[in-house]
Amino acid sequence: MNPLLLRQWGRAASPFPPYSRLRTFRSDAALEAIARAAQDRVPNLVLYNYPSFSGAFSALFAHLFHTRLRLPSLILPFSSVAPLRVEDFYVDGLERCYFLDFLGPKGFAAAFSRRPTCEVLCFDHRKSSLPHITPMEDCPKNLSIRVNLEKSSSTAVYEYFSSRLVDMETPCGPVADLLELKDRSRIEMVLKYIEDGDLRRWNLPDIRAFNIGLSEWRSKLNCITNPYMYEQLLEMNSLELIAKGTDFIASRENAANKFLDKSFKIRLGRGLYGECLAVRADGNSNLSDEIGKQLSMRSVAAGLSTSGL
Template structure:
């Protein structure tokens, strides 16, 4: 900012909600090097974190919520980038000159993504639980060069992020921000049960009371999990009342089951990978976007009962791709059936009981047992 009276240049960085004034300035008639130094320092100060999270997925959205609670205590508004399976974020799409730290929540990106990213920013933090993430980066908690990771397949992305950012808030406590931090720690505590229900759903455990009713009630709210399209996302998640969500879910569950039953009747047998990975049942699920996970689980049970693999293939088009020649094949399994080797063979990934990949329509047609029998 230039003061016309004194001809001094002062740099202000809106890194937080408060204006920060560095302890330097220069006159317009000062040497060029001084001006260059000032501008470079301003650019450095203005950098802020970037949160890349799995989308559209409640687990990824709640992981981003944990980051939001933490950074709001610091009065920092990070960049948020929802990451889809069908169109993953590319390093070149990020405003790297404005980013210092990157957090990858509930996803790790395609092969080579972290390696490419770490050379462009100060630090990369990976908080994930998918099997493919473990295979790409290894499990556990470790720090390598400027990459820090927590990969834990016994927790969901949301609860990993919850534990990580709450601990970061507690250990980073200071006297100046003690009141603010105490409020945010209380906010973490208040929503802990919501995170537990999100994990119970995402890991397909269904151990918590009325867990399926909660899942149904959450879906009934049709929340847009892209915070850039829905700026009130985090406020909506923080305002969720567990009891109200469960009660709504109880009402809608029976109706949804009727719709699932109708689609299950249309299931057909496929030969996974054209026979490489055995056979299971599949359905076309373009008409049930909000019920695909539950549909997949019940389809896997039906498949096993028919002496096929305990896997259900939920197949549908992704409108955002604007490509009618591509299908998303979302695999759900029960028990010890591992879907990741199938998805990875076709450029996808996920974890044991839930993974996905993209496939050409013509290739999927070759998977259909009825079509293979006629050729």
């Protein structure tokens, strides 16, 4: 009997022990996808960091690469909340595993690399991942860890899969570029903004508005629960995201201004520490940031202290 198709009381039973059938990212859907991949002997496994935009775009590029070459692959989100485990992946025939925008728990990548026929590639850009890197002398030849502190994972993965497509051909002829010409410059600009935030540079214009506009997509970065994730990522436009973020910022500032019009002067420490402007905004703590900044500016303009309440 095929262990992947066990049946119990008339319904399909999971080939994994009961403790593994957890919700979230070790869901039935994820484990069933792994079981199907095992049955089909899928050679390529891609795990991407969730809920990270760098991880999601990296998954997109992996998806495009394998689709262009018609290579079977299994792509799954990986979260530190009830994460997938090494023992979940009893998949014979694995030839290549990608960990995109994360290295995994201690020993995770190394465990995959113990399969002599499986090449493991990891991409990350976080300084916090450096202590978890296996020393070169202890690193097996089939394990490659690429941590670049000057380049976001999504950019590194984009360049990696793009370069692998160069000069490759299929029975139908040359392989198309990773991104179509109509999408390339637009997506590359989105990647630049994501990298600006990932590396904590905050140099690009309207980066705050971009991140605000982008944030609403974070809950949609699970390719299991959102089968349209790749199409949605390909449609992203930095100008539209900035416009949405700018509108949000403006709406918050307008809401804060309604309170600022009722500001009044108070004495700090009975006047020992000067005076500043204050407002009553009971029940509107969500606007505290906008109100605080505007109060400070108005206090300075009035020659008062910036310690608004």
